[in-house]
Amino acid sequence: MKNFEALSPSKHRDVRIMVDYIDQPDAQTNSVPILVSELLLCGANYPLFLIKNSDNGEFMCCALLGFAENENLFLHDGQWSATHIPLTFSRKPFHMTQESNLVYIDIDNPWVNRDRGERLFLDNGEFAPYMTEVIRKLERIAIGMDETQAFIRVLAKHDLIEPVKLDVTFDNDLSEKLNGLYTIKKQGISDLSNTELQQLHQTGALEGAYIMLHSLENVKALAKLKNKRLRVSI
Amino acid sequence: MKDNLMSDSGKIRSILIVGGGSAGWLTAGILAARYGQTMDITLIESPDVKIIGVGEGTWPTMKSTLKEMGVSETDFFRECDASFKQGAKFAKWVTGAEDDYYYHPLMLPQDFTQTNLAPHWLQDSGGRSFSESVCFQEALCEHALAPKTLAMPEYNAAANYAYHLNAGKFTTFLTKHCTEKLNVKHVLATIHDVKQRENGDIDYVVTTANDHLSADLFIDCTGMASLLLGNTLGVEFIDKSDVLFIDSAMAVQKPYDSEEEPILPYTVSTAQDAGWIWDIGLTSRRGIGHVYSSRHTTDEQAELALATYVGPRFKDLSVKKIPIRSGHRKEFWKNNCVAIGLAGGFLEPLEASALMLIELSARFVRDQLPETTSTMPIIAKRFNETLTYHWGRIIDFLKLHYVLSKRDDTAFWRDNRDAVTVPESLTELLRLWEFHTPYRQDFSHKEEVFPAASYQYVLYGMGFKTQVSSRVDNSHARACERAVQENEKIMDKALTLLPDNRQLLRKIHEYGMSSI
Numbered sequence: 077m078k079n080f081e082a083l084s085p086s087k088h089r090d091v092r093i094m095v096d097y098i099d100q101p102d103a104q105t106n107s108v109p110i111l112v113s114e115l116l117l118c119g120a121n122y123p124l125f126l127i128k129n130s131d132n133g134e135f136m137c138c139a140l141l142g143f144a145e146n147e148n149l150f151l152h153d154g155q156w157s158a159t160h161i162p163l164t165f166s167r168k169p170f171h172m173t174q175e176s177n178l179v180y181i182d183i184d185n186p187w188v189n190r191d192r193g194e195r196l197f198l199d200n201g202e203f204a205p206y207m208t209e210v211i212r213k214l215e216r217i218a219i220g221m222d223e224t225q226a227f228i229r230v231l232a233k234h235d236l237i238e239p240v241k242l243d244v245t246f247d248n249d250l251s252e253k254l255n256g257l258y259t260i261k262k263q264g265i266s267d268l269s270n271t272e273l274q275q276l277h278q279t280g281a282l283e284g285a286y287i288m289l290h291s292l293e294n295v296k297a298l299a300k301l302k303n304k305r306l307r308v309s310i
Numbered sequence: 311m312k313d314n315l316m317s318d319s320g321k322i323r324s325i326l327i328v329g330g331g332s333a334g335w336l337t338a339g340i341l342a343a344r345y346g347q348t349m350d351i352t353l354i355e356s357p358d359v360k361i362i363g364v365g366e367g368t369w370p371t372m373k374s375t376l377k378e379m380g381v382s383e384t385d386f387f388r389e390c391d392a393s394f395k396q397g398a399k400f401a402k403w404v405t406g407a408e409d410d411y412y413y414h415p416l417m418l419p420q421d422f423t424q425t426n427l428a429p430h431w432l433q434d435s436g437g438r439s440f441s442e443s444v445c446f447q448e449a450l451c452e453h454a455l456a457p458k459t460l461a462m463p464e465y466n467a468a469a470n471y472a473y474h475l476n477a478g479k480f481t482t483f484l485t486k487h488c489t490e491k492l493n494v495k496h497v498l499a500t501i502h503d504v505k506q507r508e509n510g511d512i513d514y515v516v517t518t519a520n521d522h523l524s525a526d527l528f529i530d531c532t533g534m535a536s537l538l539l540g541n542t543l544g545v546e547f548i549d550k551s552d553v554l555f556i557d558s559a560m561a562v563q564k565p566y567d568s569e570e571e572p573i574l575p576y577t578v579s580t581a582q583d584a585g586w587i588w589d590i591g592l593t594s595r596r597g598i599g600h601v602y603s604s605r606h607t608t609d610e611q612a613e614l615a616l617a618t619y620v621g622p623r624f625k626d627l628s629v630k631k632i633p634i635r636s637g638h639r640k641e642f643w644k645n646n647c648v649a650i651g652l653a654g655g656f657l658e659p660l661e662a663s664a665l666m667l668i669e670l671s672a673r674f675v676r677d678q679l680p681e682t683t684s685t686m687p688i689i690a691k692r693f694n695e696t697l698t699y700h701w702g703r704i705i706d707f708l709k710l711h712y713v714l715s716k717r718d719d720t721a722f723w724r725d726n727r728d729a730v731t732v733p734e735s736l737t738e739l740l741r742l743w744e745f746h747t748p749y750r751q752d753f754s755h756k757e758e759v760f761p762a763a764s765y766q767y768v769l770y771g772m773g774f775k776t777q778v779s780s781r782v783d784n785s786h787a788r789a790c791e792r793a794v795q796e797n798e799k800i801m802d803k804a805l806t807l808l809p810d811n812r813q814l815l816r817k818i819h820e821y822g823m824s825s826i
């Protein structure tokens with residue numbers, strides 16, 4: 077359960093954040109939504125897909141972290157081993173409301189404590205550098221949500237989204253099928269007219285589409301991580 | 311224009327659909343999706359003769375019918391108050407006891423194409439009903455869950471489904487789609503005369519405004535009036551009320567008690583003293599109706615039974631009474647006229663087969679549309695053979711529900727089991743099923759309306775005992791075990807994954823479903 081409190085220097089002066097993914101239940105997930113502004117960084121680490129939000133059926137850009145349910149293959153000894161952790165994760169346990177730009181902290185999050193980790197406030201009550209960084213992330217997220225939806229709308233408008241089925245067999249001969257994943261329709265890009273290509277290029281959607289396509293290569297890397305894990309557990 | 315038509319006379323170029331109920335507009339949509347740009351397709355309906363306005367439960371075939379017409383499923387859900395249907399629940403059909411029910415779900419038993427689970431279940435049911443142990447859909451129904459999530463595209467689902475829909479809104483919806491997107495011409499006028507050529511073919515129809523409408527092919531969708539096939543061409547009506555006794559209907563529309571009342575994702579059919587009551591949940595209301603045999607009860611008693619079912623709000627609802635006639639025309643295609651829908655015949659809506667038969671008939675006409683008048687009789691003959699076969703199978707299947715009942719509390723139920731009322735074809739099948747379970751080999755037609763699985767659901771749902779042979783090999787037994795376990799696994803997963811039916815319908819209205 078989450079228990080959000082509006083962040084205030086008086087109330088949270090002594091609070092520290094100890095990032096340790098071992099005790100972060102939220103991190104046990106096989107996909108995480110990402111923003112179009114972090115596509116390049118995410119694409120260098122994870123296979124990226126479009127996945128539908130089950131609440132409203134809208135597409136979200138997501139990084140795939142594992143194959144089985146609740147499997148995050150990037151977690152290792154409490155660390156998330158990747159060159160970039162998706163913003164919707166690295167902002168934890170903070171949250172910013174979109175309407176009022178108020179910052180909230182989930183005080184029940186296991187990272188929240190009073191002994192270890194990063195401080196939020198300096199002695200004079202100003203934000204500590206760590207917190208300034210978090211707030212930058214929160215602001216990027218607030219702007220990035222709409223940007224990302226706009227990106228997806230452009231893809232849909234040009235009929236560039238198609239479903240893919242992932243069917244991966246691992247070293248132990250077991251296989252995992254993943255449904256509900258969508259990617260960029262390559263043929264769709266070839267079918268675009270010059271004017272459409274131009275438009276897509278100008279909005280940055282074309283680059284985004286290619287990043288998503290290239291990121292599919294990371295499925296192999298992800299399978300490798302899984303096989304490594306299987307070997308360890310044998 | 312006229313000269314042009316004359317020059318290669320005999321070509322089928324124009325179709326006039328007479329009647330704008332579900333039959334007329336479904337036929338128009340199915341034909342126009344293929345021929346809208348190359349043929350002249352017109353639908354004429356009377357502004358004065360109302361459509362029957364019932365017929366709100368469909369088959370899963372309606373999904374492909376709508377999809378092929380290019381209908382957005384989201385629009386259809388929103389504009390027709392549509393809801394998901396995952397089967398039928400038959401209550402009180404076997405003994406009449408309060409806890410007496412069984413399901414006829416819309417999915418085949420697990421692994422049905424490779425493994426026949428019926429003999430396995432008959433030998434060891436493990437205390438579970440047939441449909442429960444072979445199919446996970448009953449569990450979804452009992453929990454009032456939807457067959458899909460919002461993330462799944464239109465027309466896709468985790469469990470097979472059909473629809474409940476508002477019949478009036480459905481024809482309005484199809485009218486708009488057919489005229490705006492599929493190039494169907496729409497004429498509002500009442501026909502008061504039909505002119506024939508010397509060879510008996512229909513030449514043209516005459517409206518009350520004295521307009522003449524001619525066509526190469528006429529499709530009679532005039533409902534029970536059967537204006538062209540019955541009235542004009544004089545094709546005989548074959549009465550089936552000696553087999554299926556239902557001849558009257560009484561329908562009401564009941565608002566939900568609250569915004570939270572579950573929308574049941576299945577049709578409930580509850581047996582009564584002299585008939586049965588349907589209960590079909592839409593997003594906006596429930597459609598409830600009593601169909602009964604007037605030879606076994608009175609209208610007053612029938613209304614009382616309906617009132618008891620509906621509850622105290624019954625007194626505020628208006629009751630629509632509809633006389634019905636069990637049976638069908640001797641032929642469905644005569645000369646240049648095909649009857650589709652009630653114009654061809656009607657049987658009690660126990661398995662919601664009427665709309666399905668309309669889709670099937672229209673698809674037949676679409677796929678085998680004669681090129682010329684000279685080939686028309688050959689196609690007509692095939693059509694008649696196919697349709698006669700299907701009507702026969704539907705009659706057998708409906709009668710099966712009555713024959714298997716153990717109720718003897720009223721004359722209606724007892725009379726229904728009287729051997730003289732049971733068609734020979736059904737009697738023969740029942741003899742076969744004493745020792746053999748229905749499976750793929752039993753039905754000959756390539757497009758069988760009720761698959762062997764449906765017979766299994768009804769037979770074993772109603773407690774029929776097939777004496778299966780003990781000659782079973784081990785590998786088959788293992789395959790059965792696996793299938794039953796697999797079904798259980800899927801059931802567990804589906805129960806956690808799938809949303810509440812009402813909730814999903816609300817979301818479809820709010821967000822829509824995407825096409826991919």
Ligand SMILES: Cc1cc2nc3c(=O)[nH]c(=O)nc-3n(C[C@H](O)[C@H](O)[C@H](O)COP(=O)(O)OP(=O)(O)OC[C@H]3O[C@@H](n4cnc5c(N)ncnc54)[C@H](O)[C@@H]3O)c2cc1C
Nearest residue numbers: 329330331332333356362365501532533651652659664665
């Ligand atoms: C009680 C009951 C329950 C049912 N439940 C189901 C169910 O659950 N599922 C299912 O699949 N089916 C069901 N049906 C059957 C279903 O309602 C019909 O098959 C379906 O509605 C098709 O009707 P129709 O279009 O043939 O006729 P109608 O709806 O009667 O339409 C007739 C059309 O012909 C036109 N017309 C008539 N005379 C003239 C004229 N002289 N000039 C011009 N136009 C004319 C009318 O204007 C009208 O447009 C049920 C039927 C009944 C009676």
